[in-house]
Amino acid sequence: MTVVDRPASARPHSAAASRAHGGDAEDAPQRVLMKGNEAIAEAAVAAGCDAYFGYPITPQAELLEWMARRMPEEGRVFVQAESELAAINMALGASAAGARVLVSSSSPGISLMAEGMSYMAGSRLPVVLVNVMRGGPGLGSIGAAQGDYLQATKGHGHGDYRVPVLGPSSISEAIDLVREAFILAERYRTPVMILADGILGQAMEPVAPTFKTLAKRQPDWILDGADHREPRVLKSLHLRPEDLEAHDIELHEVYQQIAANEIRWAGERLEDADVLLVAYGTAARVARTAVERLRDEGVRAGLFRPITLWPFPAAALREAATGARVVMAVEMSAGQMVEDVRLALEGAAPVFHHGRMGGMVPSPDGVVDTMRRVLASSEEAAR
Amino acid sequence: MTAAEPVTEQEGRTIYRRPLLLSNPTSYCPGCGHGIVHRLLAEVLEEMGLGAKTILVGSVGCSVFAYDFLALDSVESPHGRAAAVATGVKRFRPDKVVFTYQGDGDLAAIGTAEIVHAAARGERFTVVFVNNGIYGMTGGQMAPTTLAGQKTTSSPRGRDVATQGYPLPVTEMLSLLPGVHYAARVSVADPGHVGKAKQALRRAFEVQLEDKGFSIVEVLSTCPVGWGLTPTEAMERLRDIVMEAYPVGTFVDRGRGIAPALPQPGAAHRSITEGF
């Protein structure tokens, strides 16, 4: 699957056509089967991740295990921390010292990392955090879910900050987005989150065996000892309100730049769509199959798939929904991203939601059924 | 000779000089021990020639502004997490000298897991643990290290061990761990103890440079405002009461054959590969 990296106003892109390998046996043996968790880990290794910190939790444990083997092989830092709290703070320290850092966890552990993310955002420290989401709230279930969307995109830790959030929907896309996440984290000196789920983490798909590398940077803010220069201080504390406001304004200028330059999304069969499904991650793949089935029934359905969940591709969605009779969000949650869909459309089209939660995943037929009911009721209302 | 002319080396000797690493006057309360500990750190690092390769990991509490007074590369930690942050810094930059500066609320309450596990892993950084038995910054509440019976704003009738538990001797506890190569408790109660405190800090950084393991110096200190005493009374209480409850001394210095006088853990710390 191709990552679309273009401004929100650009023409929609059909990802479905981009990697149809059917019968193309010539280059097939070059690809290997990899588990999502392992592919994400190896993508980080290839991208020059210097340090990894984690704690075991299902369904992301293979990511930790992969790094436990690979990082020492490469002479890099791996620490299995005593908690997710410790892991994110080890990341904070390593990032301050100039390391390219990855941390990973699943929903309950991500909650524990919220504190550290806030401090890292406030201290302008880059890090890539992978959330392989499971069911919640609380201990929830270990099944795949998307119930952390609001946490990831609206808040997470305390305070006035944002974090770019990338939602891969296939393993090969996850590999691309890990590298993208490091680029964004370093370009804007910010934490970046990869929002995956248990299915993406546990599934295996074919991937190209060699992953892209990423050149090392030489930033002028890292801590390596104040040798023949002024000491540097990395901190989030600005006790005087006027100082903190100035700092927060600076942060928000960065977020505006990110929102202006880094929006990513993909679309499928949007050209003539008058029924629009909006979904990300694993739910987007369910929605893709639902789109095909709706098309088989003569419904002109299309799929809009946000890749950056923050910043949300609102303008592109608005454009894609122009002329749509119905827009429906498909999520593995009780309805979280749908709020962003409504905000983006500003009432331009009626917005519905189809969700399963707790580790249950929407089925394509479930999506089609809901859409049929939505269409029937909207036709009735039109009469 | 006018007053404006500097005294040359030939004419006199320096008997007082602010360490170069002590960059600004501190803003601590009169009689607070933090200023003494800052100065000792500045002196030790300067004498050892480590200033340009040292990274300070700050914490939350009254010493949160330590980076304003010590001219060192510094990173701030969330409350209690300094040992985890220092782990990240030191693992990525093993060639640098890394130390945390933490109070007793930070280290012995909210940061207990981080300090214990950093010590258990034998992380190669140094911990400067300033224990004044109270949460100074937030208004003098009870800390894990508050003495039995001691009145604080959150133990107004005195710490009742039946409901509020016993003081936590963190440094003794840590000294049990094989990864801890140096653990000492010192005090700033009087000039003699201040001198010993400086020696302990120096030793702790030496151990770090030897790359052998974890090192911690607990410095018993004062909080006149939080204790409701004058600076002089606070120093007297430190000497007569606090040091009685928390004996000073070197608990572990493995490089010099000083092992803990406490029960040793069994063979659990030996690698299982030894038996094969």
Place this chain on the structure above:
Amino acid sequence: MELSTVIAGFGGQGILFAGKVLAQAGLLEGREVLWIPSYGPEMRGGTASCTVIIADKTIGSPIVDRADHAVVLNPPSMAKYAAVVAPGGLLVVNTTLIEAEADRDDIDVLEVPCTAVAKQAGDDKLVSVVALGALVGRRRFVEPETIHRALAVVLGDRHADMVEADMAAFDAGYEAGLEEVIA
């Protein structure tokens, strides 16, 4: 073409392994593939399952609500997955352990005593490989030779000594799948 296969049975019956072999075979034939395990506590002693999708285009839903093939190796799997098979699909039933009849007349049911066949072929732990053989014997959506190659890839150097036994089990299942067609 997009074909989905659900393989389900007891943990320890080699369910995930058989799925990986099938996915690897799809990959070797240059197709898009997706393999998803059931994971977590249900692996330990309970029912294990995995889903394999083989397609000649980008794969959509990883959740299969209309399976083209289901391979069920124990009674709970039969109860759960017989209903998931799409009309015209194939249900492979391990009759060594499953007595119940599939209550479907709109699908193809292939009954093979997989555990018994595996034992005859040399190792009853290879029950899933036998069932995979039966599936491919009845519906040749991947080539048996590709499965042989996939077995070698998935077993790797570490378990290279097991390739022969696995191939024998697969071949025995494949024969059983063909025979049933003739019968």
